[in-house]
Amino acid sequence: MITDLIQIRRLGEQKRGENERFRRHLKTHDFVERRLRHLAEETEAQVDCTECANCCKVATARLLARDVDRLAKLLRLPEARFLKEYTTKTEDEGLVLKRDEATGCVFLSGNECTVYETRPASCRDFPHMLRGSASLQAKMWDFKDRAVYCPIVYNTLEAWKVETGFSPAAK
Ligand code: SF4
Ligand code: SF4
Structure with missing residues (x-):
């Protein structure tokens, strides 16, 4: 779990292209939404938003x-x-x-x-991974931007990639 905001920013920027490929991967592959929600919940439980407050600073x-x-x-x-x-x-x-x-x-x-x-x-x-009415597919549009500043989004996307068998190297 990475929570350091400088690292999150660097890695989130580095992985913008990869995260866009992951969005397309989810669109074209079957996945168990309940399982992805569970992983997002697990990540959220490990991050202390009161220590971070980065969304209030940048969004x-x-x-x-x-x-x-x-x-x-x-x-x-x-x-x-x-x-x-x-x-x-x-x-x-x-x-x-x-x-x-x-x-x-x-x-x-x-x-x-x-x-x-x-x-x-x-x-x-916020960060709309678990709450909000939009479908997961619709929410995915925003996650590559939020992964640059939100530890919950960055780490959840990484967990989802492993869960869904996404290969970062594949184009
Ligand atoms: S962005 Fe929202 S949660 Fe953050 S300080 Fe402002 S009102 Fe409060
Ligand atoms: S940026 Fe993400 S982890 Fe940080 S306070 Fe906002 S929702 Fe919580």
Whole structure:
């Protein structure tokens, strides 16, 4: 199990091509989804997200209307003011929490989420290996990017490759 974020970044970048081949491998081969979910659960149980918090530093957090409602209530702010002070709109992802390139999400303090109990659904479900409604095949599109910064994704993909008999060398 690799959890060092510098190594994860280096290996995740090195394996981008391999992880894309693995996505295609899963598309064209039979696998037991229950078994892959079990491996993802095992990996997740071994990683302490409170020690890592890397997704809060490097990724954007998308917001649904109910996230806005809950966070505005938590902060005791009118919705319009919450939207102005804490959110921004992006072309690709729509409404997201504001973030800073150096320190990450507007609600991150050190490694701690200051709105943890009320964090957006996209944060609760992250890295979307076990949670979320999309099929595994659909989720695979994002995993080669997330394997560059998330230890859970990187290590789970490695375990899945062994489980499904994927050969990294094969084109
Ligand atoms: S809301 Fe909390 S969990 Fe979500 S990105 Fe910000 S700091 Fe991380
Ligand atoms: S989900 Fe991944 S990137 Fe985010 S804190 Fe957990 S291990 Fe780190």
